[in-house]
Amino acid sequence: xxxxxxxxxxxxxxxxTSVKIECRSLDFQATTMFWYRQFPKQSxxxxxxxxxxxxxxxxxxxxxxxxxxxxxxLTLSTLTVTSAHPEDSSFYxxxxxxxxAGGEQYFGPGTRLTVT
Amino acid sequence: LAKTTQPISMxxxxxxxxxxxxxxxxxxxxxxxxxxxxxxxxxPRFIIQGYKTKVTNEVASLFIPADRKSxxxxxxxxxxxxxxxxxxxxxxxxxxxxxxxxxxxGTSLIVHP
Numbered sequence: 740x741x742x743x744x745x746x747x748x749x750x751x752x753x754x755x756t757s758v759k760i761e762c763r764s765l766d767f768q769a770t771t772m773f774w775y776r777q778f779p780k781q782s783x784x785x786x787x788x789x790x791x792x793x794x795x796x797x798x799x800x801x802x803x804x805x806x807x808x809x810x811x812x813l814t815l816s817t818l819t820v821t822s823a824h825p826e827d828s829s830f831y832x833x834x835x836x837x838x839x840a841g842g843e844q845y846f847g848p849g850t851r852l853t854v855t
Numbered sequence: 856l857a858k859t860t861q862p863i864s865m866x867x868x869x870x871x872x873x874x875x876x877x878x879x880x881x882x883x884x885x886x887x888x889x890x891x892x893x894x895x896x897x898x899p900r901f902i903i904q905g906y907k908t909k910v911t912n913e914v915a916s917l918f919i920p921a922d923r924k925s926x927x928x929x930x931x932x933x934x935x936x937x938x939x940x941x942x943x944x945x946x947x948x949x950x951x952x953x954x955x956x957x958x959x960x961g962t963s964l965i966v967h968p
Contacts, residue, residue, distance in 0.1 A: 743898075773956065782942070783899070783958040832898045834956060844889075844956050846898035 742766060743835050745847035752823055753855055760818045760850045762833030768813035769835035774806075777830040777849075789816040789833075823854040859943045859959040868967050873930045875962050877943030880924050885947040888919060888926045893940045893961070902941075903928070930964075938966045 742765040752758050762772055770791045775783040787808055788796040795808035807819040816835075820827055834846045860878040867873045879888070887906050891899035903910055905917040905926070916929040930937060942961040946954045 745898075775958075782960050785955065785957060788955060830896065834898075836954070843901060843904070844954075846891075846900070849896065849898045851896065 743833065743845045743847040745831075745833060745850050747850060748848065749851040749853075751853045751855060754824055755822055757819055757821045758823055758852060760820075760831055760833075760852075762816045762818070762835070762847055764814045764835040764837075764845070767835075767837045767839065769816075769837065770813060772810060772816040772833055772835045773844075774808060774816075774818050775832045775834070777832060783832060786818075791816075820852065823852070825854045828852055828854045859945055861941075861943055861959060861962045863960060864963040864965070866965050866967065867933055869934055870932050873933050873937070873964060873966075875928045875930075875941055875943075875964070876925055877928070878925045879943070879945045882923050882945050883947065886923075886945050887947070888917065888923075889944045889946075889956075890915070890917065890926075890928045891942045891944065893942065899942060899958075933964075933966045935966050935968065937964065939964060 744763045744765055746761045750758055772789040774786045776786050777783045785798050786801045789808045789810040791810045791813055797803045805821055810816040830849050830851055832849045834844050836844050887904055889904040890902040892902050893899045903912055903915045903917045905919050907919050910917045918927040940961040940963050942958050944956050
């Protein structure tokens with residue numbers, strides 16, 4: 740089946756620095772990818788929809804200048820957490836939709852971000 | 856987007872059948888019902904998807920009544936490794952749709968020895 744990868748799997752950074760997380764669809768092309776954030780013992784919260792070749796669509800309450808999303812190709816979307824703070828520490832998950840597999844969504848393994 | 860309601864938690868024992876029901880009263884005509892499983896610190900994993908009646912695969916069955924306002928995920932003979940959170944999602948998953956997977960609270964299933 741289709742696979743979505745994320746890199747890195749976990750990252751620790753200092754407060755004030757920026758961190759980039761990559762999401763790749765390995766064997767299919769995805770015009771749309773989604774970014775989620777998940778805090779401990781909570782559900783996945785959609786942050787934004789990443790559209791290849793155009794600007795991302797952010798959910799209400801998500802700062803687009805803080806969470807930069809770039810979808811430069813049909814297989815890669817990146818999420819950059821700028822000027823990270825401890826409250827940004829979370830589990831970030833991306834997903835991609837394979838339009839030729841009945842629209843099934845495939846989720847990445849997630850990235851654990853810890854801001855110290 | 857159709858809102859879903861699931862029990863927050865369930866307990867079971869190894870070898871038993873587990874049925875998790877999801878309510879989605881305002882499901883739209885084009886909406887599919889999809890269930891995911893999530894282990895701690897991992898991304899959700901697709902379990903099964905259906906539109907109506909019954910769907911079965913190698914890991915689960917999905918029962919959808921005629922009015923489609925609810926669905927039941929059935930896990931036969933669960934094992935300890937089935938302990939996870941299960942999410943029910945509803946949306947237009949057609950290849951031409953603008954489906955945005957939106958997660959509710961999910962059901963935390965704990966399987967006891």
